[in-house]
Amino acid sequence: MLWLLILASLVAIVAAFVLYSGALSKPVFEEQTTSAGPYLFVYRLHVGPFKKVNKVFQQVSQALRKTNMTHIASLGMYFDDPHTMPAHTLRSHVGYVIQGNVRVVMCHPYERS
Numbered sequence: 001m002l003w004l005l006i007l008a009s010l011v012a013i014v015a016a017f018v019l020y021s022g023a024l025s026k027p028v029f030e031e032q033t034t035s036a037g038p039y040l041f042v043y044r045l046h047v048g049p050f051k052k053v054n055k056v057f058q059q060v061s062q063a064l065r066k067t068n069m070t071h072i073a074s075l076g077m078y079f080d081d082p083h084t085m086p087a088h089t090l091r092s093h094v095g096y097v098i099q100g101n102v103r104v105v106m107c108h109p110y111e112r113s
Contacts, residue, residue, distance in 0.1 A: 043095025071096030
């Protein structure tokens, strides 16, 4: 009888957590604008499997460190669907967001947009 009470308590706790966390509710998406910025995105074009972009993130990060620039967020922009395109043709921009009016001067293959 005691094990039944323990089991019922555990089920009640799990159910309460699921309901409280909103796991059963539909997600709500909203678009917001912000007055933050301006931001610069310093990136490198990557063509190839998306799972190999970490090396590109490291390359851009090292280049930023050499110029004493600090980033506020990493950002990857992935342009192709890996389920429909060959891995060697997948395109992405991989880099970091920099806040403020910073003049970015880097040589190819790094770009500014």
